[in-house]
Amino acid sequence: MSWRAQGMRTWLLQRLSAIYMLLYGIGFAIYVINYDVVDFASWQALFVPPVANIATLIFFFSILYHAWVGIRDILIDYVKWSPLRFVLWTLVTALLIALGVWVTMILYSVVTV
Numbered sequence: 001m002s003w004r005a006q007g008m009r010t011w012l013l014q015r016l017s018a019i020y021m022l023l024y025g026i027g028f029a030i031y032v033i034n035y036d037v038v039d040f041a042s043w044q045a046l047f048v049p050p051v052a053n054i055a056t057l058i059f060f061f062s063i064l065y066h067a068w069v070g071i072r073d074i075l076i077d078y079v080k081w082s083p084l085r086f087v088l089w090t091l092v093t094a095l096l097i098a099l100g101v102w103v104t105m106i107l108y109s110v111v112t113v
Helices: 003-034 040-046 050-078 082-110
Strands: none
Touching: 003 050, 050 082
């Protein structure tokens, strides 16, 4: 696959992640409105089923990927000095990886075996 196709694949994955986030957000809002999620126990019970937990994990990784592509494009377009762009890109990537690990740990802590 050519180098140009990499950009097209990234563009397509960012759009697909946006669609998934939209659908998840609508479904989550409908669920919360219909089932009176008002206290900690009901919020915790919401994320116990594996399907809800996996869907939420995919949602957060979609956000992180979407943000990574967007910030990468901004850095490529507006930070012209390569060493600074590399440092910023590395910091953003490390931050997003740390956030992904943190979300995974939070969702994993809800699952009861």
